[in-house]
Amino acid sequence: MLEQLLIFTRGGLILWTCKELGNALRGSPIDTLIRSCLLEERSGASSYNYDAPGASYTLKWTFHNELGIVFVAVYQRILHLLYVDDLLAMVKREFSDLYDPKRTVYDDFDDIYRQLRKEAEARAEEIKKSKQFGKPTNNSLGRKQGQMQKAGLDGGNKKKSGGESGNDGGDSEKSKGRKMDNGHSNGNHAGIEKSPVMGAVSGKENESSNSGAFDVNKLHKLRAKGGKKTDTLVNKVPKAEPKKKATKKNRVWDDSPPESKLDYTDPMSENLDENIVVVATDHGESMMDKEEIISSESETEEEEEAEKDGKTNSTKKGWFSSMFQSIAGKANLEKTDLTPALKALKDRLMTKNVAEEIAEKLCESVAASLEGKKLASFTRISSTVQAAMEEALVRILTPRRSIDILRDVHAAKEQRKPYVVVFVGVNGVGKSTNLAKVAYWLQQHKVNVMMAACDTFRSGAVEQLRTHARRLQIPIFEKGYEKDPAIVAKEAIQEATRNGSDVVLVDTAGRMQDNEPLMRALSKLINLNSPDLVLFVGEALVGNDAVDQLSKFNQKLADLSASPNPRLIDGILLTKFDTIDDKVGAALSMVYISGAPVMFVGCGQSYTDLKKLNVKSIVKTLLK
Incomplete structure (x- = not known):
């Protein structure tokens, strides 16, 4: 039984709801559908599953794009109602005839809905019964197989195995001995078990029974002939002289080993302090505070070229036919x-590095939003589709919540607690380097920053972060290696509270999304310390792998969390953005799969090379 059937406009005005059902829905499945599915361009999916404490619903929907109306049906997931799609289609058709933009109350639709529901349920019941009675029993199945085998012996069946027909193999003991439960021989099974040699027992090729097999005698003859030819060819070809393998020269060591230490990572080493260059905060303005300007001249030139190309293509295809198609x-x-x-x-x-799965879902969503709409005069279908896709991409990439970190830092400062940011991601994406860029940007805004070296797994990670801290003159909290990173982060936050630091930037070890022990350690760190922001650091070079990385990171954090409301990824920091030219699709794939916004973009090696994501620029690059 349906739990709810709702009709509302795209603007959010509820036009009609089923009063007969009367069951109060647990949780907020309709709001969740709108927020996480319809607004995020996932409307091309067939259904949506909603899980809440004590509730598990399936939601199905359809649109009337010309009128801007949404029809949603909600029912218990365990029921598997077969008539929901048919009912939604009938409700959409009948309500569209009744709809008036000036009306807001549709009490007269109640009787129509009752009749439509009875028709849909009766139709589903008939289909269910026809499937049950139309299913053959074991005896009838055996008779049908016997008739098919008999027809096959008469020459009607072309797909016969070697044990059923032919001159040689029809009387074999294996084909006679293998019987099914209904008493008929299973010719397919006998044909699979039969050896290829059985088709040539008498020395002749069995053409009728072994169409896919080969003759062993012919194979031996071909090998004998081929062997002589290959031998002569091999003898004629001169042997190539083997290249001399390059040998490594032996290192000459002194007789007496040096007394000085070979470990140059000691924090108290004077030589290390002399080599480190201190970077002042006024070294340069971070790109985060600069507005990216897109030249309008280049855009107009590209549009003119595109229009010229479109005109030449339409001229080749026929100007009148293309215009007639768009108008009439x-x-x-x-x-x-x-x-x-x-x-x-x-x-x-996909050529712009968008994951195939994401591109397909986006196209399905755009098709669902355009289906049934009227095409305006002098408008091509391709331009209509591109405009709809542009709106969808802008809607996806535009953050749905505030990403003003500086405001959140000052709010935490008023509460006398540090603002904690945890950097997570896979190996080698540049977490430590971009953590230092974020620290430099925060320093320029007069924010006291402290680094926490919680990568206690990778060799050299603590020393790398220590180098950045000395260059930026930022305090660092470290406990060395082989320590629990969750405990190190907790002690770092306590130290920052005592010292009055405004922000704690927590560096974590790089880990693959399938590494269970490291993912468990990361989940423990997040659950124990409850950071204000969990930043996923990902490369702009990845394509389909971005979907796998982010989805599995979120899945592991949710599965390994003991809380009923697990903490997932809050934002994305995209690195190596200066190396991809126009292949900016990874940004779209990451935002679409996680719902988290791109908060920072790394575009170089210096501390100033950190900027915001320009949504309009990304969308234009994806569609040009």
């Missing part, structure tokens, strides 16, 4: 009309 086309767009343009758009997104 179908009144309402159908999925078949959108398919060519969406396929071209999907291929374009």
Whole structure:
């Protein structure tokens, strides 16, 4: 039984809801559907599963894009109702005829809905019964197989095994001995078990029974002939002289070993302090505080070139035919009309490094939002699809919550506690380097920063962070290696509270998303310290792997958390953005799969090379 059926506009106005059901929904499945599915361009999916304490619902929906109406049905997931899709289609058709933009109350639709639901349930029951009675029993199945085998012996069945027909193998003992439960021989099984040699027992090739097999005698003859030819060829070809292998020269060591220490990572070493260059906070303005300006001249030039290309293409295809198609086309767009343009758009997104799965889901969502809409005059389908995709990309990449870290830092300072940021990610993406960039940017805004060296797993990680701290003149909290990173982070936060530090930047070990022990340690660190921000550091070079990394990181953090509301990734820091040219699709893939915004973009090696993500620039790059 349905739990709820709701009709509302895209603006959020509820037009009609089923009063017969009357069951109060647990949690907020409708709000969650709108927030995490419809607004994030996942409307192309067939259904959405909602889980809450004591509730498990399945939601299905459909749109009337021309009127801007959404129809949503909610039912218990365990029920598997078969008539929901049919009911939604009928409700959509009947309510569209009744809809008036000036009306807000539709009490007269109650009786229509009752009739539609009875029809949908009766139709589903008939389909269910027809499937049950139409299913053959074991006896009838055996009779059908016997008839098929008999027809096969008469020459009607072309897909016969070697044990059922032919001159030689039809009377073999194996084919007679293998019987099914219904008394008929299983010819397919006999044909699989039969050796290829059985087809040539009499020395002749069995063409009828062994169409896919080969003759062993022919194979021996070919080997004999081929062997002589290969021998002569091998003898004629001169042997190449083997290259001399380069040998490593032996290192000459002194007789007496040096007394000085070889470990140059001692924090008290004077030589290390002399080699480190201190970077002043006024060394340069961080790119985070600079507004990225997109030149309008280049855009207009690109648009003019695109228009010229479009005109030449339309001239080749026929100017009148293309214009006639755009003006006098179908009144309402159908999925078949959108398919060519969406396929071209999907291929374009994939060339820009967008994961294939994400590109496909985006195209399905755009198709769902355009299906049934009227095409405006003098408008091409391709331009309509591209405009809809542009709106969808802007909606996805635009953060849905505040990402003003400086405001959050000052709010935490008023509460007399440090603002804690944890940097997580896979190996080698540049967590420590970009942590230092964030620290430099915070320093420019007069924020007291402290680093916490919680990468106690990788050799040299503490020394690397210590070098950044000395260059930036920032205090660092460290406990060495082989320590519990959760305890180190907790002590670092306590130290920052005593010293009056405003922000604690926690560096963690790089770990692959499938590494269970390290993911468990990361979950412990986050659950124990409850940081204000969990930043996932990812490369802009990855494509499909970005989906796997982020989804598994979030999945592990949720599975390993003891809290009913597990802490997941809050934001993304995208590194190596200066190395990808126009292949900016990783940003879209990461935001789409996690729902977390891109808060920082690393674009160089110096401390100033950190900037914000320009959404309009990314969208234009993806679609050009």
